[in-house]
Amino acid sequence: MHPEGRRNEQGIRIDPEAEAEHPPERTILSALVKNEPGVLAEVSGLFSRRQFNIESLTVGTTIDDDLSRMTIAIEEPRPGIDQAKKQLEKQIPVVSVRELDTDAVQRELVILKVNGQEPDKVQAVTEMYDGETLDAGPRTITVQLTGNEQKIDDAIDAYEQFGIRELVRTGYAALARGEAPTAQVKQPNTAPTDAQVATQEVSDD
């Protein structure tokens, strides 16, 4: 008498031909925000209370003194990413948000402090990963590396043989590749927003 449930847990109507499955994806959101007190707390609070999984969040000034850029690496199933974008965009001090393509230029910086007993070997590893020695003493050597997540992870593995005493990672900084703008000040009344388009793409699947 009553039809079988035909939506999944995410409320998506299940098409018998293509049931939507959404494994977690890692992506980078870049947001231009007004440079005013409390914005960082607002954005981080938003991510925490809506239970979006942030991997890293960096914030810094831009060429426009009134604006800062936040780069947020998140891992979520696709509907979660779309929702995070829309919730971010909804914050009043957030001027614009864009999800970067996978080919975006992205870098992370790490500073590592390792034991200094084998300076030559440490130097060799540092050269191998295009790093730079920032401080060297009889007991510790501190190096800096930049790169993508994979490279940084590999480097950290390589340094582990010396004994890593401490390390700090900055999280991602990223810009869209080529001429595409990373996040732009939006023009009033531009028809459909990225969020709308994204939603439509999902529903067209």
Next chain:
Amino acid sequence: MSERASVPKEDEESAEADEAEAETTESAVETGAEAVVAALENADVEYLFGVTGGAIMPVYDALYEHEEMTHITMAHEQGAAHAADAYGIVTGDPGVCMATSGPGATNLVTGIADASMDSDPLIALTGQVPTDFVGNDAFQETDTIGVTQPVTKYNIFAEDADTVGDDVGEAFALADEGRQGPTLVDLPKDVTKGETDQQPGTPQTPDTYNPPEEADEVIVQAAVEALADADRPVILAGGGVIKGEACDELRQFAREYDVPVITTMPGTGAFPEDEDLSMGIAGMHGTGFANLAISNTDFMLAVGTRFDDRLTGDIETFAPDAEIAHVDIDPAEISKNVQADYPLVGDAKRVIRQLDDALPAAPDADEWLETCDRWKDEYPLDYETPEDEPIKPQYVVEKYDELTPDDTIVCAGVGQHQMWAWQYWTYTEPRTWVTSHGLGTMGYAVPAAIGAKLAAPEKEVVAFDGDGSFLMTGQELSVAVRENLNITIVVLNNEAVGMVRQWQDGFYEGRRMASEYPWIPQFDKLAEAYGAQGLRVEDYDDVEETIQEAREYDGPSVIDAIIDPSENVYPMVPSGGDNARFALNEQHLEDI
């Protein structure tokens, strides 16, 4: 008909005062506090609901000479926030509440959170310790910006006497435009006392705030084609229809194309419940026929709803066969809980017009309309025919409805009484159902009735409250007496936190932990102590007369209605359940 309450001041006088004041204040701003007041004046604020205190004193002082604005001193800041919230619901314009720093601000938080959940237009002005003291744990210091951030649409820490007036203007505009919501301006005492000659401009939103207006025409086309092809279409009207002033458009659309209309709890009144096309109210305690329509529709046009879990039940069984066109001004609501097949981001009024213009023909749904009618006959809202006392609460609600005009405003707290007031009153007009939906704030009713009455002095206002709810904010009755507001509070008294008790009986093996009051005050006597008229009703024969006595009284009345403590709220879809499987009574609940 009862005599209307005398409102504190006459409209004409206030209009004149407005003009006179506008001229004098044009050059009169000398302090930050005066700029704050000038900004409120620019926004045509008529009433302020608040409680004074140390850090907000400069703002109160600046109000001293502004007789065109009436400040209603509430008993507690939570009452101030709820009264202002209800004022906003009834008028459609932001209500204003104010409080001092520290406990004043934290006491507002419940009311602000309530407004946030329900997208009610509300502005909170809070005093703050002087800027130099901020961060030092000064007397009555709280990080109000931090505390209220998750529950406001936007909040602003005022930094400068020169800009504080525009901060308030911006807060006002943001509370009102786009998806409405609460905003807050935190006002350090040195800023409000600081000198300035900056007259605030017209309230305006930041230039980066551009709420969507019209939906994408391509999606509109696709949606109307699906609607025209539908066999079993419904409209689900949410609170956004009322907030977006789209009731006329929605009613016309539904009637023109013969589409049945279901309303959510905040959408109540968007479509007249006494019309044939009305399928009533949906959700956990919605009507069986509304929930059946949701479970069987093949096309749902959902307008201004966020698909709350109390509406949808289990997402996997919500409107399982339906393609959903979702109209919302907030893109973040699209596909948040239920995937929208046709995302229509825009202003409800304009998008309904777009749909109307684009729809080629009414869906061919005669059979469906017959089915809907049949469900209405099969599953009417019903309770045991009243014969012996104790009184059934539903009867009191129905009786009150019968005796009052259609535009009567009904306020309610939260719990069983709220559900009965929702189910058994026939709502035909928007902005006549004033309650706490999303947050579920017990204690909402009494202060809300105060705000509602001041917002619409020409309308009758009744608040249904529970005994538990009344105990939380009943002290606001002192305000209703002081302001001589002609309102009636009906306490549907079952000497219990009834909804919790109902769940304990249904889902916790009858273990009634902390839900029954071994002793509660006599509410009629309590009312008299406050200076209100106190009435008590225990017999069916006295119900009508008691209601009339309350309505005819010049000032607030409280009816302590002693109801059947064993009465529970049905129909009921158990939490997280399937809307098509609703229980009509206790026995039935066990079978689900």
